[in-house]
Amino acid sequence: xAGVIQSPRHEVTEMGQEVTLRCKPISGHDYLFWxxxxxxxxxxxxxxxxxxxxxxxxxxxxxxxxxKMPNASFSTLKIQPSEPRDSAVYFCASSLLDNEQFFxxxxxxxxx
Amino acid sequence: RKExxxxxxxxxxxxxxxxxxxxxxxxxxxxxxxxxxQDCRKEPKLLMSVYSSGNEDGRFTAQLNRASQYxxxxxxxxxxxxxxxxxxxxxxxxxxxxxxxxTKLQVIP
Numbered sequence: 001x002a003g004v005i006q007s008p009r010h011e012v013t014e015m016g017q018e019v020t021l022r023c024k025p026i027s028g029h030d031y032l033f034w035x036x037x038x039x040x041x042x043x044x045x046x047x048x049x050x051x052x053x054x055x056x057x058x059x060x061x062x063x064x065x066x067x068k069m070p071n072a073s074f075s076t077l078k079i080q081p082s083e084p085r086d087s088a089v090y091f092c093a094s095s096l097l098d099n100e101q102f103f104x105x106x107x108x109x110x111x112x
Numbered sequence: 113r114k115e116x117x118x119x120x121x122x123x124x125x126x127x128x129x130x131x132x133x134x135x136x137x138x139x140x141x142x143x144x145x146x147x148x149x150q151d152c153r154k155e156p157k158l159l160m161s162v163y164s165s166g167n168e169d170g171r172f173t174a175q176l177n178r179a180s181q182y183x184x185x186x187x188x189x190x191x192x193x194x195x196x197x198x199x200x201x202x203x204x205x206x207x208x209x210x211x212x213x214x215t216k217l218q219v220i221p
Contacts, residue, residue, distance in 0.1 A: 033209065035211075041213075042199075042211060042212070042213030042214060043156070043199065043211040043213075043214075044211075045208075045209050045211070048209070056208060091155055100146075100158045100161075101158070103155035103156050103157070104155060105154075105155055106155055
């Protein structure tokens with residue numbers, strides 16, 4: 001069974017460009033999480049969904065960040081416009097109920 | 113104060129040693145606790161859940177102290193393959209999840 005799938009694995013872009021990160025959760029999982037990890041701040045929860053509905057987006061740093069989950073098998077995290085301080089590894093994770101979270105391999109974003 | 117705090121380390125220990133990590137949490141309403149392991153440039157993976165009665169899985173023992181609001185992880189007979197960053201996690205209501213920044217362990221031959 002495939003785990004959580006994220007794309008792209010690496011993204012290099014210039015400041016001001018729009019960036020879209022994609023995630024496919026494990027089939028049957030009802031929770032989906034977006035995290036950002038940096039050396040300075042560690043792993044931060046940005047937003048999470050339950051049954052495709054956003055439950056808590058208090059971790060989203062600012063209006064430049066938005067996330068959607070149009071169906072149970074797909075979610076996006078968009079940054080527009082991107083800034084150098086957005087450079088980080090972005091993880092998507094999914095879980096069933098409040099059990100173990102399974103993480104995707106992450107997207108390594110570099111904003112020049 | 114951070115919601116979940118860990119000593120970042122690194123902890124450098126020889127093979128075969130016993131090492132312990134502590135993690136404190138500030139939200140007394142936290143309900144579930146976990147230890148995750150993260151290898152360099154990889155995603156975090158669940159190591160073990162932490163139950164009120166404590167739990168053991170082979171060389172790993174996790175304990176929860178609600179009164180003092182900390183969880184611990186004990187690794188016995190350390191192996192080179194245990195080298196990684198260990199993240200503690202506290203989960204509150206409605207799946208509010210907070211990760212610690214991690215403790216780096218390096219097991220030395």
